[in-house]
Amino acid sequence: MQNLQSYIDGLPVQLQTKVSALTSFPSLTETIPTTVASYATITSILQQARANQISAYHALQVVTNSVSTISLVNDIIQAQATVQYYSYLEEAATATNSAVKASLMTEAVRASEVMFDMFNDEAFYKGNYPSLGGNIALLVVYSFFFALQVISGVFYHQWWFLTCWSCGMALEVLGYVGRIWSHENIQNFDAFVMQLVCLTLAPCFMMAGIYYVIAQLTLIFGQKFSVLRPMQYSLIFIICDIISIILQAVGGGVAAGALSVYQSTQQGSNIMVGGLAYQVFTIALFQFFWYLFFFRVYRSYKKHGDAEFNPDFAHIRQRKFLIPFICAVSFAVVLIFVRSIYRLIELAEGWSSTLAVDEIYFMILEALMVSLASCVLSFMSPGLAYGRHSHIYLDKSLKATFSKHYTAGEQDSSNEKDVSLNSDGLDLETEDNNDDAAFYETHNGSNMNSGGGYQFDDQRTHVDDPYEHGANNA
Structure with a gap:
Protein backbone atom coordinates (compact mmCIF):
# COMPACT_ATOMS: atom_id res chain seq x y z
CA MET A 1 0.00 0.00 0.00
CA ALA A 123 -20.33 1.44 -10.86
CA PHE A 124 -22.96 3.56 -12.57
CA TYR A 125 -26.59 3.49 -11.44
CA LYS A 126 -25.12 3.11 -7.90
CA GLY A 127 -24.64 -0.60 -8.54
CA ASN A 128 -28.24 -1.25 -9.59
CA TYR A 129 -28.04 -3.23 -12.81
CA PRO A 130 -30.61 -2.16 -15.46
CA SER A 131 -33.03 -5.05 -15.94
CA LEU A 132 -32.23 -7.08 -19.04
CA GLY A 133 -35.74 -8.26 -19.84
CA GLY A 134 -37.43 -4.90 -19.38
CA ASN A 135 -34.92 -2.99 -21.48
CA ILE A 136 -34.92 -5.60 -24.26
CA ALA A 137 -38.73 -5.33 -24.37
CA LEU A 138 -38.50 -1.54 -24.65
CA LEU A 139 -35.87 -1.86 -27.39
CA VAL A 140 -38.25 -4.06 -29.39
CA VAL A 141 -41.17 -1.65 -28.79
CA TYR A 142 -39.28 1.42 -29.95
CA SER A 143 -37.83 -0.42 -32.94
CA PHE A 144 -41.38 -1.27 -33.97
CA PHE A 145 -42.55 2.35 -33.49
CA PHE A 146 -39.54 3.57 -35.47
CA ALA A 147 -40.45 1.33 -38.42
CA LEU A 148 -44.10 2.37 -38.14
CA GLN A 149 -43.19 6.08 -38.20
CA VAL A 150 -41.05 5.62 -41.31
CA ILE A 151 -43.77 3.70 -43.16
CA SER A 152 -46.51 6.13 -42.12
CA GLY A 153 -44.47 9.26 -42.85
CA VAL A 154 -43.45 8.11 -46.32
CA PHE A 155 -46.93 6.85 -47.21
CA TYR A 156 -48.72 10.02 -46.08
CA HIS A 157 -45.96 12.43 -47.18
CA GLN A 158 -45.63 13.96 -43.70
CA TRP A 159 -41.93 14.74 -44.07
CA TRP A 160 -41.39 17.08 -41.12
CA PHE A 161 -43.19 14.84 -38.66
CA LEU A 162 -41.39 11.82 -40.11
CA THR A 163 -37.97 13.44 -39.69
CA CYS A 164 -38.55 14.61 -36.12
CA TRP A 165 -40.15 11.44 -34.80
CA SER A 166 -37.74 9.15 -36.63
CA CYS A 167 -34.86 10.99 -34.94
CA GLY A 168 -36.64 10.66 -31.59
CA MET A 169 -37.33 6.94 -32.10
CA ALA A 170 -33.76 6.29 -33.24
CA LEU A 171 -32.43 7.95 -30.08
CA GLU A 172 -34.79 5.87 -27.95
CA VAL A 173 -33.52 2.69 -29.64
CA LEU A 174 -29.89 3.70 -29.04
CA GLY A 175 -30.70 4.63 -25.44
CA TYR A 176 -32.07 1.20 -24.63
CA VAL A 177 -29.17 -0.46 -26.44
CA GLY A 178 -26.98 1.50 -24.00
CA ARG A 179 -28.98 0.25 -21.00
CA ILE A 180 -28.72 -3.36 -22.20
CA TRP A 181 -25.00 -2.80 -22.67
CA SER A 182 -24.82 -1.43 -19.11
CA HIS A 183 -26.47 -4.59 -17.83
CA GLU A 184 -23.55 -6.57 -19.23
CA ASN A 185 -21.01 -4.25 -17.60
CA ILE A 186 -22.34 -1.75 -15.11
CA GLN A 187 -18.98 0.03 -15.00
CA ASN A 188 -18.95 0.70 -18.75
CA PHE A 189 -18.60 4.45 -19.14
CA ASP A 190 -19.56 4.57 -22.83
CA ALA A 191 -22.74 2.56 -22.25
CA PHE A 192 -23.85 4.83 -19.40
CA VAL A 193 -23.26 8.03 -21.36
CA MET A 194 -24.94 6.55 -24.43
CA GLN A 195 -28.20 5.80 -22.61
CA LEU A 196 -28.13 9.05 -20.65
CA VAL A 197 -27.69 11.38 -23.62
CA CYS A 198 -29.94 9.52 -26.06
CA LEU A 199 -32.89 9.05 -23.70
CA THR A 200 -32.64 12.61 -22.44
CA LEU A 201 -32.65 14.19 -25.91
CA ALA A 202 -35.17 11.94 -27.70
CA PRO A 203 -38.39 13.70 -26.50
CA CYS A 204 -37.02 17.05 -27.71
CA PHE A 205 -37.16 15.82 -31.30
CA MET A 206 -40.64 14.38 -30.75
CA MET A 207 -41.92 17.73 -29.52
CA ALA A 208 -40.38 19.46 -32.55
CA GLY A 209 -42.70 17.36 -34.72
CA ILE A 210 -45.70 18.31 -32.60
CA TYR A 211 -44.84 22.01 -32.79
CA TYR A 212 -45.41 21.83 -36.54
CA VAL A 213 -48.80 20.19 -36.05
CA ILE A 214 -50.33 23.23 -34.35
CA ALA A 215 -49.33 25.34 -37.36
CA GLN A 216 -51.14 22.92 -39.67
CA LEU A 217 -54.24 22.86 -37.49
CA THR A 218 -54.28 26.65 -37.41
CA LEU A 219 -54.72 26.59 -41.20
CA ILE A 220 -57.30 23.83 -41.08
CA PHE A 221 -59.60 25.64 -38.65
CA GLY A 222 -58.72 29.27 -39.30
CA GLN A 223 -56.16 31.88 -38.39
CA LYS A 224 -58.64 34.00 -36.46
CA PHE A 225 -58.87 31.43 -33.65
CA SER A 226 -55.15 31.55 -32.99
CA VAL A 227 -53.04 33.94 -30.95
CA LEU A 228 -50.08 33.47 -33.31
CA ARG A 229 -49.73 32.94 -37.03
CA PRO A 230 -49.06 29.33 -38.08
CA MET A 231 -45.33 29.53 -38.76
CA GLN A 232 -44.82 31.63 -35.65
CA TYR A 233 -45.71 28.55 -33.58
CA SER A 234 -43.18 26.42 -35.43
CA LEU A 235 -40.50 29.10 -35.41
CA ILE A 236 -40.81 30.03 -31.74
CA PHE A 237 -41.19 26.57 -30.25
CA ILE A 238 -38.71 24.80 -32.51
CA ILE A 239 -36.09 27.45 -31.68
CA CYS A 240 -36.85 26.87 -27.99
CA ASP A 241 -36.52 23.15 -28.59
CA ILE A 242 -33.15 23.60 -30.27
CA ILE A 243 -31.92 25.68 -27.32
CA SER A 244 -33.06 22.94 -24.95
CA ILE A 245 -31.32 20.26 -27.03
CA ILE A 246 -28.07 22.26 -27.11
CA LEU A 247 -28.12 22.89 -23.35
CA GLN A 248 -28.80 19.25 -22.53
CA ALA A 249 -26.20 17.99 -25.01
CA VAL A 250 -23.54 20.40 -23.74
CA GLY A 251 -24.37 19.57 -20.14
CA GLY A 252 -24.19 15.86 -20.89
CA GLY A 253 -20.84 16.31 -22.59
CA VAL A 254 -19.39 18.34 -19.72
CA ALA A 255 -20.67 15.85 -17.15
CA ALA A 256 -19.37 12.88 -19.15
CA GLY A 257 -15.95 14.50 -19.50
CA ALA A 258 -15.74 15.14 -15.77
CA LEU A 259 -16.96 11.64 -15.00
CA SER A 260 -14.28 10.09 -17.19
CA VAL A 261 -11.51 11.70 -15.12
CA TYR A 262 -13.18 11.21 -11.70
CA GLN A 263 -13.99 14.89 -11.27
CA SER A 264 -17.19 16.51 -10.08
CA THR A 265 -20.06 16.34 -12.57
CA GLN A 266 -21.95 19.15 -10.86
CA GLN A 267 -21.28 21.76 -13.56
CA GLY A 268 -22.49 19.49 -16.35
CA SER A 269 -25.50 18.44 -14.31
CA ASN A 270 -26.42 22.06 -13.70
CA ILE A 271 -26.32 22.78 -17.44
CA MET A 272 -28.50 19.75 -18.14
CA VAL A 273 -30.93 20.83 -15.43
CA GLY A 274 -31.11 24.24 -17.10
CA GLY A 275 -31.86 22.61 -20.46
CA LEU A 276 -34.56 20.41 -18.96
CA ALA A 277 -36.09 23.32 -17.05
CA TYR A 278 -36.23 25.27 -20.31
CA GLN A 279 -37.89 22.30 -22.00
CA VAL A 280 -40.50 22.02 -19.25
CA PHE A 281 -41.26 25.74 -19.57
CA THR A 282 -41.53 25.46 -23.36
CA ILE A 283 -43.94 22.53 -23.22
CA ALA A 284 -46.05 24.30 -20.59
CA LEU A 285 -46.25 27.43 -22.78
CA PHE A 286 -47.11 25.32 -25.82
CA GLN A 287 -49.97 23.67 -23.94
CA PHE A 288 -51.35 27.10 -23.07
CA PHE A 289 -51.51 28.11 -26.74
CA TRP A 290 -52.75 24.65 -27.75
CA TYR A 291 -55.72 24.54 -25.37
CA LEU A 292 -56.55 28.21 -25.89
CA PHE A 293 -56.76 27.65 -29.65
CA PHE A 294 -59.06 24.64 -29.33
CA PHE A 295 -61.20 26.35 -26.72
CA ARG A 296 -61.87 29.10 -29.25
CA VAL A 297 -62.49 26.55 -31.99
CA TYR A 298 -64.92 24.63 -29.78
CA ARG A 299 -66.77 27.79 -28.74
CA SER A 300 -67.18 28.83 -32.37
CA TYR A 301 -68.35 25.39 -33.39
CA LYS A 302 -71.02 25.36 -30.67
CA LYS A 303 -72.42 28.65 -31.98
CA HIS A 304 -71.91 28.47 -35.72
CA GLY A 305 -71.01 24.91 -36.61
CA ASP A 306 -68.46 24.62 -39.41
CA ALA A 307 -69.39 27.94 -41.00
CA GLU A 308 -66.69 30.01 -39.29
CA PHE A 309 -63.81 27.67 -40.17
CA ASN A 310 -61.47 27.92 -43.14
CA PRO A 311 -63.55 26.61 -46.09
CA ASP A 312 -60.50 25.42 -48.01
CA PHE A 313 -59.93 22.58 -45.53
CA ALA A 314 -63.51 21.46 -44.97
CA HIS A 315 -62.66 18.09 -46.51
CA ILE A 316 -60.02 17.52 -43.79
CA ARG A 317 -62.34 18.57 -40.98
CA GLN A 318 -64.85 16.02 -42.25
CA ARG A 319 -62.38 13.17 -41.81
CA LYS A 320 -63.29 10.89 -38.93
CA PHE A 321 -59.71 10.67 -37.63
CA LEU A 322 -59.08 14.41 -37.17
CA ILE A 323 -60.62 14.76 -33.71
CA PRO A 324 -59.04 11.53 -32.39
CA PHE A 325 -55.71 12.80 -33.72
CA ILE A 326 -56.08 16.10 -31.83
CA CYS A 327 -56.88 14.14 -28.65
CA ALA A 328 -53.89 11.87 -29.28
CA VAL A 329 -51.54 14.85 -29.62
CA SER A 330 -52.92 16.38 -26.42
CA PHE A 331 -52.39 13.10 -24.56
CA ALA A 332 -48.86 12.65 -25.94
CA VAL A 333 -47.84 16.17 -24.93
CA VAL A 334 -49.06 15.60 -21.36
CA LEU A 335 -47.10 12.35 -21.17
CA ILE A 336 -43.89 13.97 -22.41
CA PHE A 337 -44.48 16.88 -20.04
CA VAL A 338 -44.72 14.49 -17.06
CA ARG A 339 -41.57 12.71 -18.23
CA SER A 340 -39.68 16.01 -18.54
CA ILE A 341 -40.66 17.04 -15.02
CA TYR A 342 -39.39 13.68 -13.74
CA ARG A 343 -36.07 14.11 -15.55
CA LEU A 344 -35.74 17.64 -14.20
CA ILE A 345 -36.25 16.55 -10.58
CA GLU A 346 -34.01 13.51 -11.08
CA LEU A 347 -31.03 15.53 -12.29
CA ALA A 348 -31.65 18.33 -9.80
CA GLU A 349 -31.36 15.79 -6.96
CA GLY A 350 -28.21 14.26 -8.47
CA TRP A 351 -27.24 11.07 -10.25
CA SER A 352 -27.08 9.13 -7.01
CA SER A 353 -30.59 10.08 -5.90
CA THR A 354 -33.38 7.54 -5.52
CA LEU A 355 -35.10 8.77 -8.69
CA ALA A 356 -31.87 8.32 -10.62
CA VAL A 357 -30.84 4.85 -9.43
CA ASP A 358 -34.12 3.07 -8.66
CA GLU A 359 -35.25 1.61 -11.99
CA ILE A 360 -38.92 1.41 -11.04
CA TYR A 361 -39.16 5.22 -11.25
CA PHE A 362 -37.38 5.20 -14.59
CA MET A 363 -39.68 2.52 -15.99
CA ILE A 364 -42.85 4.36 -14.96
CA LEU A 365 -41.95 8.03 -15.40
CA GLU A 366 -39.59 7.75 -18.37
CA ALA A 367 -40.12 4.52 -20.31
CA LEU A 368 -43.89 4.25 -19.87
CA MET A 369 -44.59 7.94 -20.53
CA VAL A 370 -42.57 8.15 -23.74
CA SER A 371 -43.60 4.74 -25.05
CA LEU A 372 -47.30 5.59 -24.62
CA ALA A 373 -46.77 8.92 -26.39
CA SER A 374 -44.96 7.10 -29.19
CA CYS A 375 -47.73 4.52 -29.40
CA VAL A 376 -50.65 6.93 -29.77
CA LEU A 377 -48.89 9.05 -32.39
CA SER A 378 -47.59 6.06 -34.31
CA PHE A 379 -51.07 4.61 -34.76
CA MET A 380 -52.87 7.98 -34.87
CA SER A 381 -50.46 9.86 -37.14
CA PRO A 382 -51.05 13.28 -38.76
CA GLY A 383 -51.19 11.65 -42.20
CA LEU A 384 -54.06 9.43 -41.06
CA ALA A 385 -55.90 12.50 -39.78
CA TYR A 386 -55.34 14.71 -42.85
CA GLY A 387 -55.43 12.12 -45.60
CA ARG A 388 -52.72 11.08 -48.01
CA HIS A 389 -53.53 13.61 -50.75
CA SER A 390 -54.32 16.63 -48.58
CA HIS A 391 -51.56 19.15 -49.06
CA ILE A 392 -51.37 21.67 -46.22
CA TYR A 393 -49.03 24.34 -47.47
CA LEU A 394 -47.50 26.60 -44.81
CA ASP A 395 -46.19 29.87 -46.15
CA LYS A 396 -42.71 30.05 -44.61
CA SER A 397 -41.78 33.48 -45.94
CA LEU A 398 -40.72 36.11 -43.43
CA LYS A 399 -43.58 38.34 -44.55
CA ALA A 400 -46.19 35.70 -43.84
CA THR A 401 -44.52 34.75 -40.55
CA PHE A 402 -44.06 38.20 -39.05
CA SER A 403 -46.69 40.43 -40.67
CA LYS A 404 -49.76 41.51 -38.74
CA HIS A 405 -52.99 39.54 -38.86
CA TYR A 406 -55.20 40.00 -41.90
CA THR A 407 -58.47 41.78 -41.24
CA ALA A 408 -61.73 41.51 -43.13
CA GLY A 409 -61.39 42.96 -46.62
CA GLU A 410 -57.66 43.58 -46.31
CA GLN A 411 -55.74 42.77 -49.49
CA ASP A 412 -52.07 42.22 -50.05
CA SER A 413 -50.57 45.31 -51.63
CA SER A 414 -47.55 43.66 -53.17
CA ASN A 415 -47.73 43.47 -56.96
CA GLU A 416 -44.46 41.82 -57.85
CA LYS A 417 -42.58 38.96 -56.26
CA ASP A 418 -40.32 36.09 -57.17
CA VAL A 419 -42.16 32.93 -58.12
CA SER A 420 -41.01 29.35 -57.56
CA LEU A 421 -42.79 26.26 -58.85
CA ASN A 422 -43.10 22.80 -57.45
CA SER A 423 -42.84 19.62 -59.49
CA ASP A 424 -46.43 20.04 -60.71
CA GLY A 425 -45.79 23.59 -61.87
CA LEU A 426 -47.90 24.98 -59.01
CA ASP A 427 -46.99 28.45 -57.84
CA LEU A 428 -46.08 28.11 -54.15
CA GLU A 429 -45.17 31.72 -53.44
CA THR A 430 -47.73 33.93 -55.19
CA GLU A 431 -50.79 35.04 -53.29
CA ASP A 432 -52.90 35.33 -56.45
CA ASN A 433 -55.17 32.26 -56.47
CA ASN A 434 -56.54 33.22 -59.87
CA ASP A 435 -53.16 32.60 -61.52
CA ASP A 436 -52.99 29.08 -60.16
CA ALA A 437 -56.59 28.40 -61.09
CA ALA A 438 -55.97 29.58 -64.63
CA PHE A 439 -52.86 27.41 -64.84
CA TYR A 440 -54.85 24.29 -63.95
CA GLU A 441 -57.75 25.18 -66.22
CA THR A 442 -55.28 25.39 -69.10
CA HIS A 443 -53.19 22.32 -68.32
CA ASN A 444 -55.16 19.92 -66.14
CA GLY A 445 -58.66 21.23 -65.75
CA SER A 446 -60.21 22.27 -62.43
CA ASN A 447 -63.51 22.66 -60.72
CA MET A 448 -64.59 24.87 -57.91
CA ASN A 449 -65.48 23.18 -54.63
CA SER A 450 -68.28 24.41 -52.48
CA GLY A 451 -65.88 25.87 -49.96
CA GLY A 452 -64.36 28.41 -52.32
CA GLY A 453 -61.00 26.67 -52.94
CA TYR A 454 -59.85 24.87 -56.04
CA GLN A 455 -60.04 21.08 -56.18
CA PHE A 456 -57.55 19.73 -58.69
CA ASP A 457 -57.40 16.35 -60.37
CA ASP A 458 -54.72 15.06 -57.98
CA GLN A 459 -57.09 15.81 -55.06
CA ARG A 460 -54.68 18.18 -53.32
CA THR A 461 -55.94 21.47 -51.99
CA HIS A 462 -53.57 24.37 -52.57
CA VAL A 463 -53.88 27.43 -50.35
CA ASP A 464 -51.59 30.38 -51.07
CA ASP A 465 -53.07 32.77 -48.58
CA PRO A 466 -55.07 30.86 -45.98
CA TYR A 467 -55.20 33.80 -43.62
CA GLU A 468 -57.17 35.89 -46.06
CA HIS A 469 -59.79 33.16 -46.42
CA GLY A 470 -60.10 32.89 -42.67
CA ALA A 471 -60.36 36.64 -42.22
CA ASN A 472 -62.97 37.12 -44.91
CA ASN A 473 -65.20 34.59 -43.22
CA ALA A 474 -64.97 36.36 -39.90
Missing part, protein backbone atom coordinates in the same frame (compact mmCIF):
# COMPACT_ATOMS: atom_id res chain seq x y z
CA GLN A 2 2.91 2.33 0.64
CA ASN A 3 4.16 1.83 -2.93
CA LEU A 4 0.72 2.57 -4.25
CA GLN A 5 0.55 5.81 -2.30
CA SER A 6 3.51 7.17 -4.24
CA TYR A 7 1.52 6.91 -7.47
CA ILE A 8 -1.63 8.70 -6.35
CA ASP A 9 -0.19 12.04 -5.27
CA GLY A 10 -2.05 14.73 -7.14
CA LEU A 11 -4.99 12.49 -8.05
CA PRO A 12 -8.54 13.19 -6.85
CA VAL A 13 -8.99 13.01 -3.09
CA GLN A 14 -11.74 10.42 -3.50
CA LEU A 15 -9.24 7.82 -4.69
CA GLN A 16 -6.84 8.50 -1.85
CA THR A 17 -9.73 7.97 0.55
CA LYS A 18 -10.40 4.58 -0.99
CA VAL A 19 -6.83 3.52 -0.33
CA SER A 20 -7.12 4.26 3.37
CA ALA A 21 -10.54 2.59 3.48
CA LEU A 22 -8.90 -0.76 2.80
CA THR A 23 -7.15 -0.67 6.17
CA SER A 24 -9.98 0.84 8.19
CA PHE A 25 -13.05 -1.31 7.73
CA PRO A 26 -16.53 0.00 8.56
CA SER A 27 -18.43 -1.41 11.48
CA LEU A 28 -19.80 -4.93 11.18
CA THR A 29 -23.41 -4.89 10.01
CA GLU A 30 -23.75 -8.06 7.90
CA THR A 31 -24.64 -11.53 9.13
CA ILE A 32 -21.67 -13.88 9.25
CA PRO A 33 -22.13 -16.63 6.62
CA THR A 34 -22.29 -20.19 7.90
CA THR A 35 -20.86 -21.80 4.77
CA VAL A 36 -17.64 -21.20 2.86
CA ALA A 37 -17.00 -21.71 -0.84
CA SER A 38 -14.81 -24.62 -1.83
CA TYR A 39 -11.10 -24.20 -1.20
CA ALA A 40 -10.26 -24.68 -4.89
CA THR A 41 -12.64 -21.93 -5.95
CA ILE A 42 -11.26 -19.49 -3.37
CA THR A 43 -7.68 -20.24 -4.39
CA SER A 44 -8.48 -19.68 -8.08
CA ILE A 45 -10.15 -16.32 -7.47
CA LEU A 46 -7.38 -15.23 -5.13
CA GLN A 47 -4.68 -16.07 -7.67
CA GLN A 48 -6.53 -14.15 -10.40
CA ALA A 49 -6.94 -11.08 -8.16
CA ARG A 50 -3.25 -11.09 -7.30
CA ALA A 51 -2.34 -11.44 -10.98
CA ASN A 52 -4.60 -8.51 -11.88
CA GLN A 53 -3.03 -6.39 -9.16
CA ILE A 54 0.53 -7.14 -10.33
CA SER A 55 -0.45 -6.42 -13.93
CA ALA A 56 -1.99 -3.07 -12.95
CA TYR A 57 1.15 -2.15 -10.96
CA HIS A 58 3.39 -2.85 -13.94
CA ALA A 59 1.16 -0.82 -16.26
CA LEU A 60 1.07 2.04 -13.77
CA GLN A 61 4.83 2.46 -14.06
CA VAL A 62 4.70 3.34 -17.76
CA VAL A 63 1.49 5.36 -18.22
CA THR A 64 1.74 9.13 -18.45
CA ASN A 65 -1.84 10.48 -18.66
CA SER A 66 -3.97 11.03 -15.59
CA VAL A 67 -7.06 9.21 -16.88
CA SER A 68 -5.17 5.95 -17.37
CA THR A 69 -3.46 6.43 -14.01
CA ILE A 70 -6.78 6.86 -12.25
CA SER A 71 -8.19 3.78 -13.96
CA LEU A 72 -5.19 1.63 -13.01
CA VAL A 73 -5.16 2.88 -9.42
CA ASN A 74 -8.81 1.93 -9.15
CA ASP A 75 -8.04 -1.54 -10.53
CA ILE A 76 -5.28 -1.97 -7.94
CA ILE A 77 -7.56 -0.93 -5.09
CA GLN A 78 -10.30 -3.29 -6.19
CA ALA A 79 -7.80 -6.13 -6.59
CA GLN A 80 -6.43 -5.39 -3.11
CA ALA A 81 -9.91 -5.53 -1.61
CA THR A 82 -10.55 -8.82 -3.40
CA VAL A 83 -7.25 -10.26 -2.15
CA GLN A 84 -8.08 -9.32 1.43
CA TYR A 85 -11.57 -10.77 1.24
CA TYR A 86 -10.59 -14.09 -0.30
CA SER A 87 -7.49 -14.40 1.88
CA TYR A 88 -9.78 -14.49 4.89
CA LEU A 89 -12.02 -17.03 3.17
CA GLU A 90 -8.99 -19.15 2.28
CA GLU A 91 -7.83 -19.21 5.89
CA ALA A 92 -11.35 -19.89 7.13
CA ALA A 93 -11.73 -22.78 4.71
CA THR A 94 -8.75 -24.60 6.26
CA ALA A 95 -9.19 -23.51 9.88
CA THR A 96 -10.20 -26.20 12.37
CA ASN A 97 -10.84 -24.08 15.45
CA SER A 98 -14.41 -22.75 15.39
CA ALA A 99 -13.48 -19.53 17.22
CA VAL A 100 -10.69 -18.79 14.75
CA LYS A 101 -13.00 -19.55 11.82
CA ALA A 102 -15.66 -17.18 13.22
CA SER A 103 -13.06 -14.43 13.68
CA LEU A 104 -11.81 -14.88 10.10
CA MET A 105 -15.33 -14.82 8.71
CA THR A 106 -16.03 -11.60 10.62
CA GLU A 107 -13.01 -9.99 8.97
CA ALA A 108 -14.13 -11.35 5.58
CA VAL A 109 -17.55 -9.77 6.00
CA ARG A 110 -15.95 -6.44 6.84
CA ALA A 111 -13.75 -6.72 3.77
CA SER A 112 -16.79 -7.53 1.66
CA GLU A 113 -18.45 -4.33 2.87
CA VAL A 114 -15.49 -2.36 1.58
CA MET A 115 -15.65 -4.20 -1.74
CA PHE A 116 -19.37 -3.44 -1.98
CA ASP A 117 -18.89 0.25 -1.19
CA MET A 118 -16.09 0.50 -3.72
CA PHE A 119 -18.21 -1.20 -6.36
CA ASN A 120 -21.08 1.23 -5.80
CA ASP A 121 -18.70 4.17 -5.98
CA GLU A 122 -17.25 3.03 -9.30
